[in-house]
Amino acid sequence: MDTKIMKKLFLLDGMALIFRAHFALIRNPRINSKGVNTSAPMGFVNSLLEILKKQNPTHIAVSFDLPAPTFRHKMFSEYKANRQETPEDISIAIPIVKKIVDAFNIPRIEMEGFEADDVIGTLATEASKRGFQTYMMTPDKDYAQLVDENTFLYRPSTKGGIEILGVNEVLEKFDLDRIDQVIDLLGLQGDAVDNIPGVPGVGPKTACKLLREYSTVEGIIEHSDELKGKLKERVQGNVEQALMSKELATIKLDVPVEFNEQELLISEPNKEELVKIFTELEFKTLLQRVFPGEKKTITPKKSIKAGEQASLFGGSTPSSSTSTIDTEEVVEEEVIIEKSTIATVNKNYRLIDSPERYEELVSYLSRQKEFAFDTETTSLDALEAEVVGMSFSATKDEAYYVPVPLDKEQANNIYTYFKPLFANQEILKIGQNLKYDLQVLETANVEVKGPFFDTMLAHYLLEPDKRHGMDAISEVYLNYVPVSIETILGKKGKKQKNMKDMSVQEVYEYACEDADVTLQLKEVFEPLLKDKGLDKLFSDLEMPLMETLKDMEREGVNLNVESLEKYSVELAESVEQLEKEIYILAEEEFTISSPKQLGIVLFEKMKLVDKPKKTKTGQYATGEEVLQGLRNHEIVGKILDFRQLNKLKSTYVDALPKLIKSDGRVHTTYNQAIAATGRLSSTDPNLQNIPIKTSRGREIRKAFVARNNDYTFVAADYSQVELRIMAAFSGDKEMIDAFKNGRDIHTATAAKVFNVAESDVDTEMRRKAKTANFGIIYGVSAFGLSQQLNIPRSEAKALIDAYWEEFPSVKKYMDDVIGKARDNEYVETLMGRRRYLRDINSRNFTVRGMAERNAINAPIQGTAADIIKKAMIEIQAWMKSEGLKSKMILQVHDELIFDTHNDELELLKAKIKELMEGAYDIGVPLEVEIGEGKNWLEAH
Template sequence: MNDRPSLYLLDAYSIIYQVFHAIPLMTGPAGQPTNAVFGVFRDVLNLIRDRQPTAIAAAFDGSGKVFRSDLFEDYKANRSEMPDDLQPQIPLIRRVFEGFRIPVLLFEGAEADDVIATLARQAVDRGMDVFICTSDKDARQLLNEHVFIYNLRKQSVLDVAGLKADWGVSPGQVVDLLSLTGDAVDNVPGVPGIGIKTAAQLLAQFGTLDNLLENIAKVSGAKRKENLYTHADTARRARELIALKTDLAIEVDWDALTRDGVDHAALKALCIECGFHRFLDELGADSAKPPEDEWPVDRYQVVDTPETFRTFLSELEAQPRFSFDTETTGLDPLRAELVGMSFCWKPGEAFYLPVRGPAGSKTLDPAETIAALRPILSDPAREIVGQNIKYDLLVLGRLGVELSESITDTMVLSYLLESGERNHNLDELARRLLDHTMIPISSLIGKGKGQTTIDTVAVDRVAAYAGEDADAAWRLDAILTPKVREQGLWPLYADLERPLIAVLARMEAAGVAVDVALLNRLSAEFAERLSGIKTEIYELAGREFNISSAPQLRQVLFDELKLKPIKKTPGGEPSTDAEVLEALSNEHPLPRLIVQHRQLEKLKGTYLDALPALVHPDGRIHASFNQVVAATGRLSSSDPNLQNIPVRTEDGRQIRQAFVPGEPGWVLLTADYSQIELRILAHYSKDPELVRAFEEDRDIHRVVASRIFGVPEEEVTRDQRRMAKTVNFGVIYGLSAFGLAGRLGISQADAAAFIDAYFRQYEGVDRFITQTLEAAKAAGRVETILGRRRAISGIKNTTGRSRNLAERTAVNTVIQGSAADLIKRAMLEVDRRLRAEGMRSRMLLQIHDELVFEAPATELAPLAELVRKAMTSALELDVPLQVDLASGPNWLDVAPMA
């Protein structure tokens, strides 16, 4: 087998549907679905790398009616239409094949299976080994000593011996076996009551289908005999439908099938369009790429003596703009020590100033260097360019240096231009925009247990790395700043995102105090409860098992307790996810206990045990707030993710109790926008009833329930209000009747009627959604209230109730993105007023629509008034903004303020 050239035949739609259902829905930078494209790209890349085929081709179904439909009118009649989120991915998948230079083959009136069967025969005749990449059972009839089936998921090969071990038949018996069993996938009926095992036993006894049907009297079992007599013609017809054609008149250019590299430019463009940046490394080097002599990393200048520093300083003083970067001993800017700084103001020229290095290295005096640079770095007349400048702000802030407010952050600029991109780090931007691969930090400090810190690396090597960072930022600025200005996004950057960088840095530097003793006590309590729940689970199961093991849990629930599976995993196993366990809780108490155990275990591991390890020596957690992650413009947080601390359960809320003021005699203040996304919906939709409800400060959910159910507001029940609340938020994001039915526990018909009633009562909302989708379809993007943009592709329906992913994303971005604009404006105004008033109070956290502050008790009242005024005046909407204020000794026990 190994001595013969190999041909790999891809059954395109078999692979496409398999990855589409196996991979959770993914979105590209323009909000387009990409999970199937990702799966096919990954499969092809792995196949080429691991199997190194001589030749490769992809087969698609041909257009027009296939001959099997003439034989059986209901052939494939049970096939549903292609899912809405798969359709727009097919052209992209075609581009995957084009980029990998894989010919696409199809034949008018024939299915892909027949094309593959014909090519397999021709290839064997040409002395090749053939590997068919498919999940279709039909292909097993093609197996022989030179034809194999290759499983892309398991990377395994099925041969004749494997078929015999699995089904107990030879390749020549596969068609007869499937004729008896039928093929539900293609709606080909067989003989009732005969499965694979029985069919194999019959063929082992009688050899062929014809011989079996001639000797039905010899078959054991009265019912089986009856079924064979009754459905003999059905089996014969199935044989005609299942047998693949190996004699199509296909003329193949075999030279075109022979692998000849890839189209790097096409694949790179596709990866960027879909956001598959990690694939770029795996594709390998492009031999057509020009040499990188223009990146003279070995010639960046090291400034390590008083004399060279004075010369450098005089040149720097003459620069109105320059790029700047710090090198430190770690990734935490509030703990890492400064190692050096790099500067650049001309492409290909950079300077590195080391202030720390290995023993015996020549370095500058840290204090003297910082003192000399401080006036330049803080000069408001100079513009400083950098990548992720917030990090540098925090590092230098600990050294008493406050950077100029005239900063240009290339990471933020990239985000404003391509908010849907998942990654805006320097390595990715250099690769995407400069076609340059940066020196990896691992090449300097290593990885894993052997990793060192950069201050132990030779200064000249650090200079190359640091100089390249400053050089890349300078070159990126030359590309990004003009684009931001041309697209009218500079005001959004200059007036909102740029000043926010310093505000976030101040919040991160302040941190939030944590009661570690309380977290430890809660952890011990949770451990005791988990132990008790585990004992109950074992008693109900009748034995001990690994609760965290899905296979073991499946065995207990479905094999031993005989509970009915509700849905399957992408791998075909019965699912044990939260939704399934909740549903099964009505039939048996064990699933409910599993849910409780999972929830407690997650809270304990994610927060109670993890948070204490993140507390700095000052007793505070200093989370990072990220501007360039959420495509809608929302901030996110990390290390830890404070925005995910749960509030819906009592156990989750207890964790908030550990967040406390960091000074004696201080209190916490929370300020939360009331129903901000619904207010923005009212502003955009101009719906008179929604606007009036907010103007009159009425309970919006009660108002909606009153109008939908046709009852006075005072008679709205709690359940009716709950249903209206679900619809209120659901309609913004295209909640379907199916989704609403699941959330409310009602029928899909009732849910659909409920949604229709909402839109009849609030026609302005319906009109806003339609107009938003029409504008997105025409412009290929949507905009928020302050002009933030997100590219959108794949808008299909601008009317109706059913929404695909792109359509949901479009409306969500406008509403949620405008809410993000609003709270950012509010943060800037609050910060400005706090500093202007000279107050000691600090803004600590931003959690979606909520701000958290700490303040001396004596400042609480004026702080509350300041925050209320700043937040309610941050933007002028057609409806009034309302802020709910609360204060208390911790984040949980805050009481509303008048």
């Protein structure tokens, strides 16, 4: 066997991988219970495990840059001078990652005066001589200069996946003849990240062209007299700079580091140290990946006999029955290690399975001020799930499980005992994701009346950007790891069991724990909500809204399936016609939906661009962004239309009829704890994302119809609510005056910015002003605005400058809200909803800039969300009090849709407008537009 292939060395650029991991998760960072951003360590470990488990290296090492200046800084004092400050989270992550590397028993090889790429370059060169197959793991393209027949660049992508570059791939990627020309290319074009100047005005294309003709930087300089025009001037005027840039870009291969094969050998990690680090970082899944099956035993739960039941029910008289509620030996429960201080306690979890016990439990719970409850069901679909059990807890570490048979008559007999308890409005009912439990019980004809406390929604208000699942928040706030559902049912997939197939003994402790943990979380969250001033928002807005959403979900919406079927045929014909036209333009037939075939046609046969982009797998990139840039080519425009129509057909037109439930209607689920700004989202199906900007997309709304001829759709839409909120927040007199006097805000803005009378504002001016109104207040840049309006960047900058000049109060508000956010590290809506901005004071302006945009956006978008939520609650309460036949059925951000009985049409339209416009006094009039029709499109 060839021993060269046997020796497989991975050399990791630690700093580059840390930066990559941090910024890959910048929009959704992983923050642990101590407030530490663990994105970089988590990303680094994931990358490390990926190669250890899939690539099976025989040898490995990691190199890090050291803070001391390198020889490049001494050569060129401005080297890397334009780099931003390292984000604080990365500075914290670096020593953590180094500890992880050490705990894995992987050698760290570093050298003062040199960068990691010099160290890796030296080691890779020596490894190649010794017959190693070496992979340099880094996203840094500069390493391409080191590639040879035994040495490869192993580049992880921020979008996932790996790009492995050998000699041929590098030459193709950079359009070069030899590997050593990578250095010349870098020297000519420079590097903005490292502040290597290169030759001004020489980009990659020009550099490659010059290198193909003159081979090296030195060759280009020697033949510079043959160049023409500006290029000749630039090369001859920057000879020293070009040579210096090439030297700065050259990775050194003679760093004084030892290549010790024995030390580089893969070895077993330090288990004790890794467990300690991962536990501290709260890396639950990663710990299991490294040490599968690592477990820790918790003290067994008590087994209580019937004679001891009195103490559990608060002194109620024990039954005369001599049977044991649970006499089976309780097996020690195994729980994966999540924390070093995981709770070990005795828990009184009891099975309640007889009429006598039902009465005792109900009697006990009826004397409490509050209790937590949970349901075990056959499905995640709240409207179709059947209850298989109910658990209750009113005292910490005590809970009770009531199995419920699937037989409806038997189930109803059990519910008879509990209905008065659930209907008792003197007792607070606590739950985690309560809306689901209320739905499944309502389907079982059990009405649950408030007051309510939902621990998921409480945590959502306290930490809107974090995960709100019970297991996750229990770990953080109770230092306790609940048994996961997968422990009971197995992993998700076809082989996962269903609750209805599980025995009572297999389920009851798990179910009891859910109720117990939920009760304990409530005790933690209630004072926290009050302390942060969120208690009113919770009790007066989020909890009543939960009930409103429950009613809307249950009501559903009628769908005209016949119209969708006809539209599906129409779309299929349009797709087929586009297909034929594309084939004619391509002069061949191919699978248009195949990125590979499409790329070959567009970029090899038709040669639409000189140097097409490629994906990590080496295929031509044919994504939406790439094709939009080529839309001026007729075939590309038709391909984009082909894709759009196919998506409409598959995602909505063909899919929606399949989602009709047994009552003949479509029922969406509203997610109350997803968007950090407070907005609602919709899933299964997502009815908030039905396209409205294109005529083809709008056709889909036609299929949403009133329930019968006695009903009419009514749509009520807040007009420009976010701009009105901005006007109120900023106190800008011009904007407020425009809204108070019913003037068109975009026309008024255009008149100010373009310095013309409102009567002289044309369509194009208004379009630009509208884009500016919505874009500028959310921090759009001149580049972003130029892209949106398809105008030169200079014109976009002039538009922004004019906007600030005419609306200085808006600029002052934005500056003030950012300043306040820097002091508090959070912003608030008018009703007190918070958005935490932990990066608002970062020294890294990319990270800080994102937080600043959120600081401006969150109070505006969040206030708009709060206003419509308040309106929904008040409208629903009024409709119920009046006993109306009409129903509120849909919410799409600023719009509410009603299935309205014709006898109530005028009354409802007037009252909806009154309640929506009066939902909250922001100091600027809220305006609601009302539409009606037999379908959603007509009403909108």
